[in-house]
Amino acid sequence: MEKERIEQGVKLKVHNPGGSVEVVQSHAPRLTELNGKTIGELSNGVWEDQRTFERIRGALERRLPDAKIIPFTEFPIGSERIDSESAIDLLLQRGCEAVITGNAA
Amino acid sequence: MVDNAFAGMGFSAESAKHAFPLKMFLPGSDLSPIEQNIDKVIHGLTRWQPQRTKKATVVPAAITVEGRDCADALDRLNALFIRNLWSDGLPILPPTEQRVSWLMTGTGLPRQKVLGKVLPRGGIATLETIATAAAMAGCRPEYMPVLLAALEAILDPLVYHQHMQSTTGNAHPAVIVNGAVARDIRLNSGYGCLGPSPVYPAGASIGRAIRLVLLNVGGAIPGSASMSIHGGPARYTGLVFAEDEAGLPADWQPLNMERGFGRGSNSVTVLVTSGGTEVWEGAALDEKEALDTLFDFAGSMRVPYGGYFANAFNPVGAPGIVLMARTTAQGYANLGWSKDRIRQYLWEHSKLPDSPWLRRTLQAWARRGMFVKDHIEYPMPLAVNPSNIMVVVAGGEQAGHSYWLQVHGGTVGPASREVAIPSNWNTLLAEAEQDLGPRPAL
Numbered sequence: 001m002e003k004e005r006i007e008q009g010v011k012l013k014v015h016n017p018g019g020s021v022e023v024v025q026s027h028a029p030r031l032t033e034l035n036g037k038t039i040g041e042l043s044n045g046v047w048e049d050q051r052t053f054e055r056i057r058g059a060l061e062r063r064l065p066d067a068k069i070i071p072f073t074e075f076p077i078g079s080e081r082i083d084s085e086s087a088i089d090l091l092l093q094r095g096c097e098a099v100i101t102g103n104a105a
Numbered sequence: 106m107v108d109n110a111f112a113g114m115g116f117s118a119e120s121a122k123h124a125f126p127l128k129m130f131l132p133g134s135d136l137s138p139i140e141q142n143i144d145k146v147i148h149g150l151t152r153w154q155p156q157r158t159k160k161a162t163v164v165p166a167a168i169t170v171e172g173r174d175c176a177d178a179l180d181r182l183n184a185l186f187i188r189n190l191w192s193d194g195l196p197i198l199p200p201t202e203q204r205v206s207w208l209m210t211g212t213g214l215p216r217q218k219v220l221g222k223v224l225p226r227g228g229i230a231t232l233e234t235i236a237t238a239a240a241m242a243g244c245r246p247e248y249m250p251v252l253l254a255a256l257e258a259i260l261d262p263l264v265y266h267q268h269m270q271s272t273t274g275n276a277h278p279a280v281i282v283n284g285a286v287a288r289d290i291r292l293n294s295g296y297g298c299l300g301p302s303p304v305y306p307a308g309a310s311i312g313r314a315i316r317l318v319l320l321n322v323g324g325a326i327p328g329s330a331s332m333s334i335h336g337g338p339a340r341y342t343g344l345v346f347a348e349d350e351a352g353l354p355a356d357w358q359p360l361n362m363e364r365g366f367g368r369g370s371n372s373v374t375v376l377v378t379s380g381g382t383e384v385w386e387g388a389a390l391d392e393k394e395a396l397d398t399l400f401d402f403a404g405s406m407r408v409p410y411g412g413y414f415a416n417a418f419n420p421v422g423a424p425g426i427v428l429m430a431r432t433t434a435q436g437y438a439n440l441g442w443s444k445d446r447i448r449q450y451l452w453e454h455s456k457l458p459d460s461p462w463l464r465r466t467l468q469a470w471a472r473r474g475m476f477v478k479d480h481i482e483y484p485m486p487l488a489v490n491p492s493n494i495m496v497v498v499a500g501g502e503q504a505g506h507s508y509w510l511q512v513h514g515g516t517v518g519p520a521s522r523e524v525a526i527p528s529n530w531n532t533l534l535a536e537a538e539q540d541l542g543p544r545p546a547l
Contacts, residue, residue: 009171010178015200015237016165017191017321019228023163024115027155034150045473047130055136059143078473079268098150102107102122 040096041072042082109324113227117157121149200240208236211246213527221260224267226324242313247290247533252311254522255280258375261520268515269377270325275337276513279344279378283361284371287347294347296501312343349498352431354438364521371524377516388504389436403454405509411466412514421518424487428508430500444496452491456484
């Protein structure tokens with residue numbers, strides 16, 4: 001055990017167990033305004049998504065009358081399915097400029 | 106959890122989010138907090154800005170702890186590791202440079218070699234980071250080749266470790282080792298092979314090191330990134346054991362050969378499992394007893410466990426691992442049974458009958474995208490083919506109890522890796538003999 005005697009005791013120097021992490025991507029720039037924009041929903045298919053997304057959608061529509069919100073039911077559902085290039089392609093194809101996900105996904 | 110997931114995808118560990126209490130996501134919950142906080146959702150999509158905007162590698166700093174004496178410093182270190190969530194809750198050994206260097210002698214590889222990223226956090230598993238976990242877990246250098254091979258297998262896309270890490274299920278890897286390396290490092294294939302043993306100490310330390318990598322590098326802290334509802338005792342030291350190759354009937358292939366490795370090769374095979382069932386009693390002294398024993402075993406497989414269905418229709422999926430003691434296996438072999446015939450019997454007799462539960466569960470899995478099949482034939486087999494059932498000879502010497510380790514629903518299939526033995530192997534084993542005494546006889 002590596003230990004260095006110091007004046008009144010023992011010093012232990014140890015490796016950090018967390019390991020390095022790489023930041024290789026930037027978060028997408030935010031939109032300046034949501035009115036008039038198209039917002040997509042993505043769900044993993046559990047955690048009461050049918051109720052929570054409906055309430056989020058309703059609340060947003062009341063605040064943003066000109067925003068178009070595409071329900072999660074119009075996109076693939078499920079952890080693996082939403083974590084795919086095809087899901088991103090579909091979001092782009094539907095004109096989504098913002099996405100709400102992470103409903104405990 | 107969300108920040109971890111962003112880190113795992115290569116973003117800075119932060120995200121535009123608003124966290125609601127978990128109870129809001131349960132059936133019949135009060136959803137009014139959504140309306141009350143809708144401004145925060147809008148803020149996340151419009152005004153939120155990340156703190157870190159530059160690409161970088163974030164290297165954690167070394168840690169120094171001081172104490173009145175060695176015991177005090179060790180106590181303080183353990184307390185610090187618990188406060189920082191770098192522990193499994195049990196006391197750890199300090200991952201000093203001296204101990205980490207000692208463990209690295211068991212690899213013959215550079216310490217900056219990268220095995221991969223461990224999700225959801227996306228921590229980079231270098232050999233040094235793995236040796237740090239191994240040091241904390243009490244590993245010895247000769248354990249390192251098996252530990253590295255097991256982690257390589259866990260990071261195989263087939264294992265789909267990100268699901269194992271974050272699931273609400275009780276997933277944990279089962280690691281089965283074949284080849285002479287198992288005996289070399291004192292890995293248990295016999296009595297109590299799934300549990301603790303001072304005679305065979307390697308499995309517990311290797312399994313604990315795997316768990317510490319999954320916790321610390323992968324960030325799978327229970328309740329925040331790992332949502333496993335019960336966790337399970339196997340999450341402490343895992344299930345790391347060897348096939349009892351010396352007890353295999355002469356014409357039965359060991360698991361490593363079934364997985365495509367040569368006879369005598371050193372390998373690990375990982376399947377993510379979710380728990381086990383003891384199946385008792387049973388032997389195969391005559392044909393009737395052999396059939397009765399297997400029929401009872403199939404009954405333990407044929408249970409309403411929804412986790413089977415994630416890959417019951419997947420050609421490489423395995424429904425679980427049959428563990429059979431050597432005397433039981435020998436009894437079957439004496440009656441002319443091969444591993445394949447045992448698999449065929451179990452596959453036929455473990456099919457699930459049609460039921461409202463089965464249809465409801467299949468429908469739920471289909472909605473979550475975990476399997477797609479238009480037409481189900483009932484009774485429904487647990488795997489595409491009998492060969493998907495893994496049969497491993499392990500356990501104490503006498504016939505009697507067998508064991509069924511059921512798959513975790515969410516993995517794709519088992520993954521195997523060859524164990525790379527370093528050139529200083531004999532020296533490491535000689536040092537182990539000096540420290541631990543002679544290796545136990547077969």
